[in-house]
Amino acid sequence: MKKTDLSNATFIVPIRLESNDRLRNVITSLCYILHNFKTNVIVHEVDSESVFEETALPQITEFLDGDTTGLNHVFEKSDSSAFHRQRVLNDMLMSSETKVVVNYDCDILLPRTSYKHAYDIINNEHADVIYPYGDGNWQKQIFADDEMVSNFLSNDFDFNILLKKSKTYMSKYGFCQFFNRDIYIEGGMENENFVAYAPEDVERYHRFTTLGYRVGRIPDWVYHLEHERTHNSWLNNPHMKDNNDEWERIKEMNVYELREYITNQEYYKNRMV
DSSP: OOOEEEEEEEEEEEEOOOSHHHHHHHHHHHHHHHHHEEEEEEEEEEESSOHIIIIIHHHHHHHTTTOOTTEEEEEEEOOOSOOOHHHHHHHHHHHOOSSEEEEEOTTEEOOHHHHHHHHHHHHTTSOSEEEOSOSEEEEEEEOOOHHHHHHHHHTTTOHHHHGGGEEEEEESSOSEEEEEHHHHHHTTSSOTTSOSSSSHHHHHHHHHHHTTOOEEEOOSOEEEEOOOOOTTSTTTOTTHHHHHHHHHHHHTOOHHHHHHHHHTOHHHHHHHO
16 A cells, blocks of 8 residues: 655654553554655654663564654663653754644544644644644543554554444644645644643644634544553642643733743743754
């Protein structure tokens, strides 16, 4: 099968593989993307040792018959228990060189048509940001196991296999966004005052809409491969109070205050040098 051309896009995927289901999910999502699309993927892993290189990459390489063209794995050694996803995402954003940049959680899949549709909208400058899934009951939570994923991968990515253990749930802000790279940077990138998960997804949407950028949606499904919630998740994140305080500050700002706030952040100024 000929791959769909998304060569002017870079998927930026921050990972810390803290559980076996996270490991299975990143293997599944990258096999899906790299098999179906001619594109660029940066996987930035932060951990005490590289689980991705030792375990995930060999399985991905085998599935793709050795052709991992477009995949770049960056390993950053860290013994910190906190996963500063926003800083990692900004590192990858600044290193990307394509017009389209995709902020991509390692646990999600989309219909093949949604990737192409979102890519074309951004690449042709019809929008600045695209959320490639609907606002509302557009999330399929997938409760997969190894056998189910193996069947999915070996049967031309038939989503009916995953839907055998699923439920419909709300979708709104997270998962994945397609950005015009220049706008992503101009609009403040990722807010590094948030650490780990929540409520950075809400803040990102609020910020780009408040600043007047063209934010659109594709009304289709997002398939969320469920996983264990570790200490970095919104349920257990020790930084949640600080994260929530940051969100409370930002949502009270008008467009001028928000723009000034962004441009005065040290992480932003340092990256603009």
